[in-house]
Amino acid sequence: MRDERGAAALEVAGVAPLVILGALVALQFGVAGWTIVSTHEAARDGARAYSLGGDPRAAAEGALPGIMQVAGDGGTLSADGYTYSVTVKVPTVVKIDIGSVTRSVTMPVIK
Incomplete structure (x- = not known):
């Protein structure tokens, strides 16, 4: 028993660094997914404002969470x-550039 002390x-x-790295990777995937969903909502709100004659950029920026910006x-x-x-x-958990997400939405013309 004495020989295994501290093992x-x-x-x-x-193992701790691997667990922490795995948690950071999982968190980054979650943030990327959140960005995809939020970008689609921003595009939808911008298209709606555009079709109604409003300011689409302001509508898109208003739909995004505070950490995200329209690029x-x-x-x-x-x-x-x-x-x-x-x-x-895409916001990053660590200081590595992940990239960006682009989404387009079309609102029909009401006749």
Whole structure:
């Protein structure tokens, strides 16, 4: 029994960084998913405002959580309706650039 003294502490010290890394990766995937959903909602709100003659950028920014910012946007009018696109940079858990998410939504033209 004396020869194994401290072995558990050594095992915990060896495994703890892997557990922390796994938790950070899982959290980053969650944040990326949250960004995808939030970007779609922002594009939908921007398209709605665009179709009603309002300010689509303000509507898109208002739909995003405080940590997310509109990195790019734009709208077009076609026969299908009012299309509005929003690009949002994915917030990071660690200081690594993950990229951005772009979503487009089309609101139909009401005749």
